[in-house]
Amino acid sequence: MSAINFRSKLFTLLVKEFETFIPQFKPYTTDYQLVVYASKDFETWLKVKMDIDDIRVIYKRLEEDLRNNPRDFRTSLNFWVDMWLKKWRERVRILSTKFEMPRDHVERIKRARKILQEMDWKNELKAMTIKKLVEYGEVCMIEFIADNLVVEEIAKRLQRANKDAIVALDPLSIYSAVSSRIMRLPKERGPLVYLNIKPNLFQNYY
Known part of the structure; x- marks a missing residue:
């Protein structure tokens, strides 16, 4: 069986498991997206666990x-x-309306994302962050969380610098700070991912 065919087979098996845990689950509706998220996370999790x-x-x-x-x-x-599913309920919050943040914070996040995209070691930084998340028990929306944590750390450093200053960022220093945050996550039960989607979508799964 080719990799594509087995991926399809695995997706079908995941759907069946979701139906086991969620009686009202309807895979041929917008509920399908939930399995898409889980399928991606399963691949990411396996890459770390199997090295x-x-x-x-x-x-x-x-x-x-x-x-x-x-x-x-x-x-x-x-x-x-x-x-x-337990981590989904713990780490993900569904927002029916756009979450308004202070303009200066939004600008810092945008600048932080741009800096991350231009960073030479961005892929290695993300890979190390993902691995650390899995090691500390995160299985849901892993790549989203990794990206958010790194961007937030860069944004913090921008906040401490002068607005127009050129900020030199050391990937290892960023990872060290992000790693420390991840090590505290098992004691935190709050959300780390916010999704702006249609009202009531996935609400039955909390």
């Missing part, structure tokens, strides 16, 4: 596991989806 970057290699191993031990595979997937 493999090539998703094709991961899918090949999963396919073998499913073929050789289908019951164990589905039990493991069920356990992971349960973890993901």
Whole structure:
């Protein structure tokens, strides 16, 4: 089975698990997006746990596991989806209206994102942050959270600098600060991701 075909197979299995945990789940409606998020997170989580970057290699191993031990595979997937849904309720907040932030904060965030995009080591910084998040138990919206934490840290440093100053940022220093924040996350139960989507979408899953 090709990687694309197995990805489709895995997506179907994830849908079945969501239906197990959420009786009112309707995969052929906007609920579909929930599985899209989970599918992406599952790939990210597996890359860290298996220490493999090539998703094709991961899918090949999963396919073998499913073929050789289908019951164990589905039990493991069920356990992971349960973890993901718990983290979804903990880390994600749905906003029906746009969250208004102070203009100066918005400008700092925009500037921080631009700086991150221009940073030579941005991919390595993101990869290390994702790995740290997984190590500390995060399984839901992992890449979103990683991006937010790094951008927020850069924005903090911009706030401490003069408005027009050229800010030199050391990726290792940024990671050190972000890593310290991640190590405190298990004690925090608040949201880390805010989604602006249609009212009532996903509200049944809290």
